[in-house]
Amino acid sequence: AQRVTQPEKLLSVFKGAPVELKCNYSYSGSPELFWYVQYSRHRLQLLLRHISRESIKGFTADLNKGETSFHLKKPFAQEEDSAMYYCALRRSGGYQKVTFGTGTKLQVIP
Amino acid sequence: ETGVTQSPTHLIKTRGQQVTLRCSSQSGHNTVSWYQQALGQGPQFIFQYYREEENGRGNFPPRFSGLQFPNYSSELNVNALELDDSALYLCASSPHSGAQFSYNEQFFGPGTRLTVL
Helix, strand or coil: CCEEECCCCEEEEECCCCEEECCEEECCCCEEEEEEEECCCCCCEEEEECCCCCCECCEEECCECCCCECCEEECCCCHHHCEEEEEEEEECCCCCCCEECCCEEEEEEC | CCCCEEECCEEEECCCCCEEEEEECCCCCCEEEEEEECCCCCCEEEEEEECCEEEEECCCCCCEEEEECCCCCEEEEECCCCHHHCEEEEEEEECCCCCCCCCCCCEECCCEEEEEC
């Protein structure tokens, strides 16, 4: 079974401080990992995926297979980063089923 | 190009009733997935439709069923509603997702808020 754990329901940081949203996963095979974001009154949307190895809006995430983690990081938080963040997993080579974590609300304090 | 739309926005049903939720895919997208998001939880995969056939299902009972039409729009039907079915139901469309080995970004609709009394 595949499972995604986001241990923090709420993370509050000051503007300009570093951000790290934690995500751990459980899956016996080779997964694809994603971060989705939902801004207030907006739809859920893809932020980044580990395969792309890209930085989006200053956010990066590295897949650590040894620790089964995919933490989302940003060196300097901005007020517009305040949103709900979901870590998600898909079985590599499988169909489009995506397993989501419970989400972490990021609150950036001005 | 229009995004994913869902109807209705919200509705209230009573236990034991049946409900149909509708989703229009983003233009050019031929795959639709449905998710249930309970309060305080992440979205849970219900099933996916590609070319009018179900090609993946999560841990939901048979009373959750769906349809996809030739224009790629989709319906989610839930029979014998239970109180625990109260949730936000999300539809997500993606392009060319019939291929098993590639992931194409899913574009989500705004959701339908279902309340079961």
